[in-house]
Amino acid sequence: MHNPYPDGPRFLDAKSQFLAHGAVEKGSVSKEIERSWRRCVENGMEAGAPVRTEILTQQELLEKQEANQLLLSHARPEMESLNAQISHTRSVIVLTDAQGFILHSQGNSEFLDDAQRVALIPGSSWQESLRGTNAIGTALVERSPMTVQGAEHFLERNHVLACSAVPILNARNQIMGTLDVSTDASMPQQHTLALVRMSAQMIENRLFIASHAGAYSLHFHARPEFIGTLWEGIAIFDDRHRLMALNRSGQFQLGITHEKLEDSLFSELFACRPESLMQAAQGSSLVTPLYTTREARLYARMTLRQAPGVRQPGATNSSASERHCAASLQMLNTGDPRVARIISQVELVLDQDIPILIEGETGVGKELFARAIHEASTRSRGPWVAVNCAALPEGLIESELFGYEEGAFTGARRKGSVGKLEQADGGTLFLDEIGDMPLALQARLLRVLQERSVTPLGSTKPKPVNFALLSATNQKLREKVERGEFRRDLYYRLNGLTATLPALRQRQDLPALINTILQTENAAGKTIDREVMALFKSHPWPGNVRQLHNVLRTALALSGASPISMMHLTQDFLDDMKNGVEEDAALSLSKLTAEAIKAAMQSHAGNVSAVARQLGISRNTLYRRMRAMNLM
Ligand SMILES: Nc1ncnc2c1ncn2[C@@H]1O[C@H](COP(=O)(O)OP(=O)(O)OP(=O)(O)O)[C@@H](O)[C@H]1O
Structure with missing residues (x-):
C-alpha cells in the first residue's frame, strides 16, 4: 500500500543516531534540521520531555495583536484565501509574530488531541528554544522557509505534526512574523510549502505597499503578464523621483540589495523619464515596455499615489516626452463615420478661440479626444491643465x-497658490465632468471667461489669462439647463461647438479600434478568433472603449503567444455579457409590447375593453402597462 509518509522511519533512525552519537548519516535529514537538533541538545532539551505549554494571558495577547496590527490586517485576507484552497485537508493556518507567538489561527484542528489544539491557538508560542525543532521556531532562527514533518520535530510529542512555515519580511529584510500551515504528519507535504510561500509573498507585497507612502510606485517584471501578481517588482519613489523602497522581487530583478537602495534616482535605474510613464498612468493602468539602465527589457505600470506635494502631470507644461504619449486627432480616426465628421469639424475650428464641449457616455474617450485637440493646436507648446470638476471637494474647488x-484664509500656504485657470495661461484648460460644477462656481467661471482675467481668493488684482477652453460631460447638459441645475449663459459660453462622441456599441469601426488598442499594448497583429470577435460585435459595452481596452489587456496577458479565444475572457466580462443580453431582450420585449398596444388602440379607436380582449390581458393590466410605458 502507498505510504503517505515514507520518510517517517528514516527520520526516526536519523534522530536515534543523532541522540546516540551527536551526528547523523549524511543526507538523512537536511542541514537545517541537523543544526536545529544540535541547538536543542545544547539547550539541554530532552526528546521525550513533556511539553511546557507557554500561553499568553488574554491581556498579553491583545497587546501583541495591537503591536502587530499592520501584519494582522494584511495577513487575514490572505489566510482566508489560503484556507479556501486547503479547506478539504485537515489543516490549521497560523500567523505568528517575530518571536513565534501565535497571533491568529484558523482552519480545521480536529486531527489534534486537546493539548495540541491548545498549542495552535492564539497566545501560544512556538519558539525553538521552548518547543524544539519545529517549522515556525526553526524558520525564525534559520530565516528561511521550513517544512518539519513527523520525527524531524525534536520533541516526540510533536511527531504527529507536519508543518510548513515561511518567514514574512519587511522591505528592510527584517522578520515581521511567520505564516504556517500545520497538519497531520501522515499528510503529503510536497505542495504545502509552495502554497504557504505564495501567501507569505502576497502578505509581504501588501505590507510593502501599505508601509510606504511615496508619490508613485512602479510595478514591473520581465514578462507583462506577471505585473499585478505576487512576483512583480515594486519600487516606490518620492516626488523628487528618489527611490524610497524596493520589494524583494524588485531587488532581485534589478540586482540591487536593500543596503544599496538609499538615494538611487529613477534615472539611475531606468532608461526613461518618469513623467512619460505618469502620463500613461493617468486614468488607466497601461503596461508599458521600458529598459533598465543596464539595458534589461522590462514591462511596467505606474501607480500614482495621492501624497501631498506630488506634482500631477497635466498641471505643468507638457514636455516632449509627454506629448509623445498623447494620441493625435488622426490616430483617433479609425473609420467610424460619426467620429470622422467630428474630427473634421474640430479641425475647422482649431485655433479659432472657439470653446468645444465634448459629450459622450463614460469611457468613450472624451479626455483622450480633448488631449488630441490640444496636441493638434498651436497651443500644444503651452500647458495642458485638466481639472476634474467631479473629483474636487466642493470646499476646495474654488481655491x-x-x-x-x-494669508487668504487660515491654513493657506504661506506663499499662496496659483490656481488652475492661471496655470493654463498660454495653453489649454480642460474642464472634465463640467456638469458637476457647483452653481455658485459656475457664476465665477463665467465671469473669468467673459473678462478673461482671474482674481485669486484674498486678492483684488485681476490677472489676465488666455487659454483655449475644452470641457467634457457624460450628462445631458442641456437637460440640466432646462431643470435649472446648470447656468444657461455658461452652457452657451462652453459650447462653441459640441462634439458628441458615439458610444462604442454605435461605432462601425470596432476591428480597427481593436487594432489601435492592440498597438498601444505592443501587441499589433495579435489574432482574435472569430467567436470572440462576434461576441465583441454583439456586446453592448456599457463601459465603452475603456471597458474594451481593459478586456483586451487582460486577454493579452492570459493568452501569452496564442490567439485570443473565449478562454481568455474573464468570467466577469462573460457575466456582464449575459446580463447585457438579458437587459437587451427585456428592452426589446417592452418595445414590442408598446408597439402592440399602440396598434390595437388605433384599430379599436381607443376602446380599452376591446384592446384588452384582443391582447388577452385584463383592463387593469392594460392600464398599468400603458401608464408604465407613458402611453396615456
Ligand atoms: N480611440 C481610442 N483608442 C484607444 N483607446 C481608447 C480610445 N478611446 C478611449 N480609449 C481608452 O478608453 C480609456 C478611457 O478614455 P477617456 O478617459 O478619454 O474616456 P472618457 O470618456 O473621458 O471617460 P469618463 O467619462 O469616464 O471620464 C482610455 O484610457 C483608453 O484606454
Missing part, C-alpha cells in the same frame, strides 16, 4: 481653480 493670495 483649486482660482488660486489664493498669501
Whole structure:
C-alpha cells in the first residue's frame, strides 16, 4: 500500500543516531534540521520531555495583536484565501509574530488531541528554544522557509505534526512574523510549502505597499503578464523621483540589495523619464515596455499615489516626452463615420478661440479626444491643465481653480497658490465632468471667461489669462439647463461647438479600434478568433472603449503567444455579457409590447375593453402597462 509518509522511519533512525552519537548519516535529514537538533541538545532539551505549554494571558495577547496590527490586517485576507484552497485537508493556518507567538489561527484542528489544539491557538508560542525543532521556531532562527514533518520535530510529542512555515519580511529584510500551515504528519507535504510561500509573498507585497507612502510606485517584471501578481517588482519613489523602497522581487530583478537602495534616482535605474510613464498612468493602468539602465527589457505600470506635494502631470507644461504619449486627432480616426465628421469639424475650428464641449457616455474617450485637440493646436507648446470638476471637494474647488493670495484664509500656504485657470495661461484648460460644477462656481467661471482675467481668493488684482477652453460631460447638459441645475449663459459660453462622441456599441469601426488598442499594448497583429470577435460585435459595452481596452489587456496577458479565444475572457466580462443580453431582450420585449398596444388602440379607436380582449390581458393590466410605458 502507498505510504503517505515514507520518510517517517528514516527520520526516526536519523534522530536515534543523532541522540546516540551527536551526528547523523549524511543526507538523512537536511542541514537545517541537523543544526536545529544540535541547538536543542545544547539547550539541554530532552526528546521525550513533556511539553511546557507557554500561553499568553488574554491581556498579553491583545497587546501583541495591537503591536502587530499592520501584519494582522494584511495577513487575514490572505489566510482566508489560503484556507479556501486547503479547506478539504485537515489543516490549521497560523500567523505568528517575530518571536513565534501565535497571533491568529484558523482552519480545521480536529486531527489534534486537546493539548495540541491548545498549542495552535492564539497566545501560544512556538519558539525553538521552548518547543524544539519545529517549522515556525526553526524558520525564525534559520530565516528561511521550513517544512518539519513527523520525527524531524525534536520533541516526540510533536511527531504527529507536519508543518510548513515561511518567514514574512519587511522591505528592510527584517522578520515581521511567520505564516504556517500545520497538519497531520501522515499528510503529503510536497505542495504545502509552495502554497504557504505564495501567501507569505502576497502578505509581504501588501505590507510593502501599505508601509510606504511615496508619490508613485512602479510595478514591473520581465514578462507583462506577471505585473499585478505576487512576483512583480515594486519600487516606490518620492516626488523628487528618489527611490524610497524596493520589494524583494524588485531587488532581485534589478540586482540591487536593500543596503544599496538609499538615494538611487529613477534615472539611475531606468532608461526613461518618469513623467512619460505618469502620463500613461493617468486614468488607466497601461503596461508599458521600458529598459533598465543596464539595458534589461522590462514591462511596467505606474501607480500614482495621492501624497501631498506630488506634482500631477497635466498641471505643468507638457514636455516632449509627454506629448509623445498623447494620441493625435488622426490616430483617433479609425473609420467610424460619426467620429470622422467630428474630427473634421474640430479641425475647422482649431485655433479659432472657439470653446468645444465634448459629450459622450463614460469611457468613450472624451479626455483622450480633448488631449488630441490640444496636441493638434498651436497651443500644444503651452500647458495642458485638466481639472476634474467631479473629483474636487466642493470646499476646495474654488481655491483649486482660482488660486489664493498669501494669508487668504487660515491654513493657506504661506506663499499662496496659483490656481488652475492661471496655470493654463498660454495653453489649454480642460474642464472634465463640467456638469458637476457647483452653481455658485459656475457664476465665477463665467465671469473669468467673459473678462478673461482671474482674481485669486484674498486678492483684488485681476490677472489676465488666455487659454483655449475644452470641457467634457457624460450628462445631458442641456437637460440640466432646462431643470435649472446648470447656468444657461455658461452652457452657451462652453459650447462653441459640441462634439458628441458615439458610444462604442454605435461605432462601425470596432476591428480597427481593436487594432489601435492592440498597438498601444505592443501587441499589433495579435489574432482574435472569430467567436470572440462576434461576441465583441454583439456586446453592448456599457463601459465603452475603456471597458474594451481593459478586456483586451487582460486577454493579452492570459493568452501569452496564442490567439485570443473565449478562454481568455474573464468570467466577469462573460457575466456582464449575459446580463447585457438579458437587459437587451427585456428592452426589446417592452418595445414590442408598446408597439402592440399602440396598434390595437388605433384599430379599436381607443376602446380599452376591446384592446384588452384582443391582447388577452385584463383592463387593469392594460392600464398599468400603458401608464408604465407613458402611453396615456
Ligand atoms: N480611440 C481610442 N483608442 C484607444 N483607446 C481608447 C480610445 N478611446 C478611449 N480609449 C481608452 O478608453 C480609456 C478611457 O478614455 P477617456 O478617459 O478619454 O474616456 P472618457 O470618456 O473621458 O471617460 P469618463 O467619462 O469616464 O471620464 C482610455 O484610457 C483608453 O484606454
